[in-house]
Amino acid sequence: MRRLVRADEATEDQGVSEPQDWRARRWEDTHQRIYETALRLFQEQGFEQVAVGVIASGAGVSVPTFYAHYQSKEHIVMQLPTAHDFAALLAGQPTEFSLHERIRRAVPLWLGQWTPEFREDALARWRIVAATPALRTRAAEFERTSGGVVADALPTAPGEVLRAADAIVVNAYMSAYTAAMLAWADCNGEHKLEELMEESFDALQQR
Numbered sequence: 001m002r003r004l005v006r007a008d009e010a011t012e013d014q015g016v017s018e019p020q021d022w023r024a025r026r027w028e029d030t031h032q033r034i035y036e037t038a039l040r041l042f043q044e045q046g047f048e049q050v051a052v053g054v055i056a057s058g059a060g061v062s063v064p065t066f067y068a069h070y071q072s073k074e075h076i077v078m079q080l081p082t083a084h085d086f087a088a089l090l091a092g093q094p095t096e097f098s099l100h101e102r103i104r105r106a107v108p109l110w111l112g113q114w115t116p117e118f119r120e121d122a123l124a125r126w127r128i129v130a131a132t133p134a135l136r137t138r139a140a141e142f143e144r145t146s147g148g149v150v151a152d153a154l155p156t157a158p159g160e161v162l163r164a165a166d167a168i169v170v171n172a173y174m175s176a177y178t179a180a181m182l183a184w185a186d187c188n189g190e191h192k193l194e195e196l197m198e199e200s201f202d203a204l205q206q207r
Helices: 014-045 052-059 063-069 081-091 099-112 116-130 133-153 164-186 193-205
Strands: none
Touching (some): 014 063, 081 133, 099 164, 099 193, 116 133, 133 164, 164 193
């Protein structure tokens, strides 16, 4: 998403601001073009059949430019920035609730922020993950990374670190979250994601 610059943010030195804005817009345009090209190729040919060089060529960029934007082609379909956004919501939950309750309160708020376009995009990405055995397995690695992002955002007293038990809870819910996303992709979005999340979290707490 491109950032809008307010009028009061403009500086008198347009010779400095305009080139910076132009570079940012060019970077964002290239980033989005690589993403859209990759998603189209994955859907048409299958994730494992598409090489990074093919994506780069289709997007009109070099392979080094691809890697300047994405660590790997896996990072196109498994995007971690959303973990930071969810972590911010979770950190804002009242601490008098248990960690289980805070996570379960935060998830509906998080899903409620999704626009129809974002939801459609997420479904497309997770359908690719669900259709690719290697990606279904790789999802566990991204779970652990996302769990670390979320755990780091939990408020703790000065000088204290997150309890091991709380870190385990976070990682368990990240696993349940992934299971719900895969179930949503497997049914091609025919079932409500919110209901699948509830079912997945209920199953976790019944263990």
